[in-house]
Amino acid sequence: MNVSVLAGESQWFAAILGTQDAASVDLDPESLKRELAAKGPPAGVPERLVELGGGRDVRRDTGSSALWLLEEAMFDLRVLHERLRHLEDPGLDIRASRDLFSRWLDQNRFRLQAILETKSSPESAKTRVDNLRVPSSFDFALEPHLPALLSPVVELLREVHLHADPDRLADHPVDEFVRLVGFDTADQLEERVRLLLSEVERARFLSARASQWREKIRRLAVLVSIGPEETRANIRAFDERIDNELPRNPSSPVELQQAVGKLLGRDLAQHINEKLVATVNAPAPYWEQLVREAGIGANRLERVRRALDVPRHERARRLEDDRQRLRQQDVRPTAPAGLQPPPPPKDKEKRESTSGPKTVKAIKVDERHDQRKRELGDEGERWALAAVLDALMDLKDEDRDAAIGEIVDLLKEQFEGEPVDKVLAHAERARLNNLDDEERIEELSNLVHVSRYSDAFGFDLMGWLPTGPQGEAQAVCLEVKNSSGGAF
Numbered sequence: 001m002n003v004s005v006l007a008g009e010s011q012w013f014a015a016i017l018g019t020q021d022a023a024s025v026d027l028d029p030e031s032l033k034r035e036l037a038a039k040g041p042p043a044g045v046p047e048r049l050v051e052l053g054g055g056r057d058v059r060r061d062t063g064s065s066a067l068w069l070l071e072e073a074m075f076d077l078r079v080l081h082e083r084l085r086h087l088e089d090p091g092l093d094i095r096a097s098r099d100l101f102s103r104w105l106d107q108n109r110f111r112l113q114a115i116l117e118t119k120s121s122p123e124s125a126k127t128r129v130d131n132l133r134v135p136s137s138f139d140f141a142l143e144p145h146l147p148a149l150l151s152p153v154v155e156l157l158r159e160v161h162l163h164a165d166p167d168r169l170a171d172h173p174v175d176e177f178v179r180l181v182g183f184d185t186a187d188q189l190e191e192r193v194r195l196l197l198s199e200v201e202r203a204r205f206l207s208a209r210a211s212q213w214r215e216k217i218r219r220l221a222v223l224v225s226i227g228p229e230e231t232r233a234n235i236r237a238f239d240e241r242i243d244n245e246l247p248r249n250p251s252s253p254v255e256l257q258q259a260v261g262k263l264l265g266r267d268l269a270q271h272i273n274e275k276l277v278a279t280v281n282a283p284a285p286y287w288e289q290l291v292r293e294a295g296i297g298a299n300r301l302e303r304v305r306r307a308l309d310v311p312r313h314e315r316a317r318r319l320e321d322d323r324q325r326l327r328q329q330d331v332r333p334t335a336p337a338g339l340q341p342p343p344p345p346k347d348k349e350k351r352e353s354t355s356g357p358k359t360v361k362a363i364k365v366d367e368r369h370d371q372r373k374r375e376l377g378d379e380g381e382r383w384a385l386a387a388v389l390d391a392l393m394d395l396k397d398e399d400r401d402a403a404i405g406e407i408v409d410l411l412k413e414q415f416e417g418e419p420v421d422k423v424l425a426h427a428e429r430a431r432l433n434n435l436d437d438e439e440r441i442e443e444l445s446n447l448v449h450v451s452r453y454s455d456a457f458g459f460d461l462m463g464w465l466p467t468g469p470q471g472e473a474q475a476v477c478l479e480v481k482n483s484s485g486g487a488f
Contacts, residue, residue: 008089009054015083016049016070022087041073056313059084061094061142068142077140090317095436097138101149102434105132106284108173110205112153114192115177119160122196128156130397130433146170193280202280203251209282210250211428216285217256217272218242221263223296223304235307248421252278268294316442322386323393323441333387335467360417363456380480381451381460388448388463388478389441395464401431403464406475407447411462414477419454423447 014022017035026032029050036046049066052058058066071077077092084091105112109129116125132152138144147166157164157180168176174186183189197205221242226235246259253276260269260276271293275283291301326332392400408427411420423446429435430443446452451460461478 008056011084011087011089012054012058014087015080015089016075018083020086041075045069045073056090057310059090059092061092061096067092067094071142077142081140092140094140094142097134097141097144097149098434098436100144100146101134103284103286104146104150104170104173105129105153106434107281108177110193110196110280111174111177111189112156114189114196115157115162115181116160117192117196118181119162132156190281197280205280206252206278206282207250208428208432209284210253210256211425212432213253213256213276213285214246214250214425215429216287216290217260217263218246219304219308220268220290220294220296222308223291223300224264224268224294226300226304228300230303232303232307235304239308248418249424253282254278264294312442313438316438316445319386319389319441319445320438322383323390326383326386326390331387333384333391333463333465335465335469335471357412357414357416358458360415360419360454361456362417362419362454381449384461384478384480385445385449388461388465389444391464391473392444392448393437393441397433403473403475404431404447407462407464410475410477415457417454419450419457422453423450 009027010022010025013027013032013036014020014025017025017039019025026035032050033046036049048069052066052069061067067077070080077094081092113125113129116128120128134149135151138149147170150166150169153169154164154166162180164176164180168179174189178184178186178189181189218239222235222238225238225242230238242263245263247255250256257273257276260272263269264272272290275285277283392403395403404427408424411424426443426446430440430447432443435443448462449460450457450462457477459477459479461480463476463478464473465476465478466473467476
């Protein structure tokens, strides 16, 4: 059996049992049941916990997770998280509060900003909204109450002498905003929101919203396409096919409507297409609601999640582990001594032939090539990718957004073709403000690790690094090479 899974199970059950020695936990099912029962939970809970196991999935707040069992048995989830961290485990991954708060803010960000602008400067209003966070007291809530979650919004409005009703903010936010400012109609508020954004900001918002919808539509199309006994390989094949049928980088949600009509049933497609609009208040995709409307069962959701999400999350965790190891060892990327740009072509025809973007074809090196050389390259790329991600993750949100913009500009200026479109599809998602670190690492890695899509780029990674000892960071193309000493 996989040693890392065993270690994870030991840590999980050690944390529940309250022991600091994970190695001492007997993973025999019957022994575990007896040990857990001795802690006094309700009948049936020990058996169900053992049945669910101690893998990574039980640490998440899914609908039928072990966390719900533990909470119902009056177990303090914050204590469980702290015990897991003490055992060098990543701990619990509870997103209910963050997701609920993010959905509300995503729908009302510009309305709230417009309201605040009636009482303060535009810069102050934007900064205050951007700085809103879920109160830490909700970090381990499995079923948070939205009016309570909105306490930072209520307090923010109170600071500018606007006294909001949290229940109305949660249930009828537009009506409450209209009341607070004294507008006659909701249309007045929407018009103020429209004037809030420049054309560039509006285009950026619509592009980001379209990216969000594209990912949810892609997943929904997979769910409605697969059969009851579909293999994981087939599910991944469905996902790839649907990815190719959707517009690669839509600039507005409207551009997805035609594909939605082809991929989903008529009623569901019509319902979704009504939400795909080109306004600054275009609704965000609400996944739980989409799943309910599509009539997707829990078993099908779980099979698709295991086929598509588990490998992605594991990869993101490995990248985060690598990033932290580099930081612990104080390893930083530096430019090679004597690095110089290549001289420009002297021949006029060569100069003309190299002007304009280079077309990148979808070429990947396969197993027929030198296997050892490929392994060394993969090892080097792994650590180089971790170093590039560390530089980007270390930036403030607005600085990282600017860096991503420069990387995108460099790609668009120098390259074109299907692999380039696949890379650029991750740019807007990497800039979304409601991602956790794991999700952002996944999107950033898909953006910068261009050799995953094709070996015809001529380099392996994009990065945001200085090209000299005293230089400022800039968008760069990076080629990973191993040295004769086995380094890279």
